[in-house]
Amino acid sequence: MEKITLADIKWIKSLHEKKNRSAENCFLIEGRKLLDEAIMTPNIRITMVVLCSAYDQELHLEEDTQVLFASEKEMQRITCLKNHANVLAVVEIPEVKNLKMSRAICLDKLQDPGNMGTIMRIADWFGINNIVASNDTVDVFNPKTIQASMGSIFRVQVHYVDLTEFLKKSTLPIYAATMDGEPYHHFNFENNGLLLIGNEGNGISPEISEIITHSVGIPRIGKAESLNAAVACGILCAHWSIK
Amino acid sequence: MEKITLADIKWIKSLHEKKNRSAENCFLIEGRKLLDEAIMTPNIRITMVVLCSAYDQELHLEEDTQVLFASEKEMQRITCLKNHANVLAVVEIPEVKNLKMSRAICLDKLQDPGNMGTIMRIADWFGINNIVASNDTVDVFNPKTIQASMGSIFRVQVHYVDLTEFLKKSTLPIYAATMDGEPYHHFNFENNGLLLIGNEGNGISPEISEIITHSVGIPRIGKAESLNAAVACGILCAHWSIK
Known part of the structure; x- marks a missing residue:
C-alpha cells in the first residue's frame, strides 16, 4: 500500500468542484457503506481508494484499483465531510444509458x-x-x-x-x-x-x-x-x- | 443604532451551542424571512437584532429590541450559515404549553x-x-x-x-x-x-x-x-x- 502524495491530495481536493469532476470524469464517495455499494454494483469502476490509519476492515477491490494510505491529518484535508469517514474513493462517472423510459x-x-x-x-x-x-x-x-x-x-x-x-x-x-x-x-x-x-x-x-x-x-x-x-x-x- | 462589540460577538457565537442556548434561554434566527415570521408571531420576544451594512429594509420591531450594526466581517463571525444572511436575531425560547393533545x-x-x-x-x-x-x-x-x-x-x-x-x-x-x-x-x-x-x-x-x-x-x-x-x-x- 502506497502513501498518499501531495499531488494526490491536491487532485482529490480538486474533485470537490463540479468543473473538475466533469473534466476528470470521476467523483468522490466517502464511508464504508457507499464504498460497499459501489463494489457490489456492476459496471461501477473504482479507480482509487484512500484509507487512513484507523481503518482495518477488509475490502474486496478490483486489482487495478489504486489503494493509498493517508494520515488522520491528510484524510481531514481531502474529505468533503465535517469529519472524515476513514475511507474515501474515487469513482468513474458511469455512462448514462439511453433516454427511453416509461x-x-x-x-x-x-x-x-x-x-x-x-x-x-x-x-x-x-x-x-x-x-x-x-x-x-x-x-x-x-x-x-x-x-x-x-x-x-x-x-x-x-x-x-x-x-x-x-x-x-x-x-x-x-x-x-x-x-x-x-x-x-x-x-x-x-x-x-x-x-x-x-x-x-x-x-x-x-x-x-x-x-x-x-x-x-x-x-x-x-x-x-x-x-x-x-x-x-x-x-x-x-x-x-x-x- | 449601536455598533456590535466584541462581547456581543462572543455571546452570540456562544449561542451556536445547545448548552449556552439553554443557559441563556434564547436561540438565533437568520434571514429576513425568519425574522418576519418571528415579528408576526404573537408571544415571540426578539431581544436583539444584528444588521450589516448591506441591509437597508425597514423592520417593525418592538421598542425594547436592541438593534446592533455589524460589518461584513463581524457578521461572518457570528453567523451559523456558510454565508451570512445580512440579518441575525436573538429570540427568547418560548414557553411550551401543556402536553394535552389529541x-x-x-x-x-x-x-x-x-x-x-x-x-x-x-x-x-x-x-x-x-x-x-x-x-x-x-x-x-x-x-x-x-x-x-x-x-x-x-x-x-x-x-x-x-x-x-x-x-x-x-x-x-x-x-x-x-x-x-x-x-x-x-x-x-x-x-x-x-x-x-x-x-x-x-x-x-x-x-x-x-x-x-x-x-x-x-x-x-x-x-x-x-x-x-x-x-x-x-x-x-x-x-x-x-x-
Whole structure:
C-alpha cells in the first residue's frame, strides 16, 4: 500500500468542484457503506481508494484499483465531510444509458444537493430508475447529493437535458407538483408518466408550466408556506406507486 | 443604532451551542424571512437584532429590541450559515404549553437537525401543532433545524419528554413507522393519534417497540435500503390528513 502524495491530495481536493469532476470524469464517495455499494454494483469502476490509519476492515477491490494510505491529518484535508469517514474513493462517472423510459421524476432547476440526493433515494425506493433534470439543476455528483442518496446514486440514472424540449417531445402524461394543483388523492396517476418537481423557491418555470398535462397539489391544512421539495416528491411517488 | 462589540460577538457565537442556548434561554434566527415570521408571531420576544451594512429594509420591531450594526466581517463571525444572511436575531425560547393533545408526531432519538426542521415544516403544513421528542432527540433550536423549519419553528411546539413514559401513559393509538409494518394505505388512521418516527439508523427503540399499537410500513418497490425519516413522516402525515 502506497502513501498518499501531495499531488494526490491536491487532485482529490480538486474533485470537490463540479468543473473538475466533469473534466476528470470521476467523483468522490466517502464511508464504508457507499464504498460497499459501489463494489457490489456492476459496471461501477473504482479507480482509487484512500484509507487512513484507523481503518482495518477488509475490502474486496478490483486489482487495478489504486489503494493509498493517508494520515488522520491528510484524510481531514481531502474529505468533503465535517469529519472524515476513514475511507474515501474515487469513482468513474458511469455512462448514462439511453433516454427511453416509461416513468421518471423530472427536476426543473432543483438547487439543493440534499434534496437531490433524497429524491434519488425516493426514486430508488419506489422503483423509478430514471431522473431527468434540467441542465441547471444541481450536480448529481455534488458530495452532499451523494451522501444524501445513501447509495441510490449507483442505481438511479440522472439525465441532464434541455427539460423544456424533452417535455415537449414526450407523449407521457406530465404530473407537476404545484401549490394550487388538484388534490393528489383525487388523481389516478397512469402507470407510465413523468412526475415534475420544481425549484425550491420558485416552483415550476413559466415555459414548462405551459406544457404540463396535470397540475397536482398536496392539500394544506395548517400554516406552513410550502413543503420541502423532496417531501412533496415522496408523497406523490408513494401515491403513484399504490395505484 | 449601536455598533456590535466584541462581547456581543462572543455571546452570540456562544449561542451556536445547545448548552449556552439553554443557559441563556434564547436561540438565533437568520434571514429576513425568519425574522418576519418571528415579528408576526404573537408571544415571540426578539431581544436583539444584528444588521450589516448591506441591509437597508425597514423592520417593525418592538421598542425594547436592541438593534446592533455589524460589518461584513463581524457578521461572518457570528453567523451559523456558510454565508451570512445580512440579518441575525436573538429570540427568547418560548414557553411550551401543556402536553394535552389529541394528535402529535413523536420522535424517538431523531438525530439529524435537517430532518427535525423538515418534520416541523410537515407538521405545520398538515396542521399538527405538537411534536413530542425523546430527551435525546436533536435540539429543536439547532441552527440547521431552524433553517430547515422555514418558520414553522414559531407555530409548532416541541415537547422534550421521557418518551417511553409518555407513550405508556397515553391512551391514543400509536402509529409507528417501521420497515416491515402493514402497508400504510391499508390503514384508516384514527383522527386522534400519535405518529411515531424512529432514529435515522436504528429505527424505533426496543423498549418503545413493545408499546406501539400499530406498525405502519411504506411498501418498497425498488432497492433503496430505507427512506429518509422526514420523507417517511411526510408520506404518513399526508395519508393521515386525507382520512
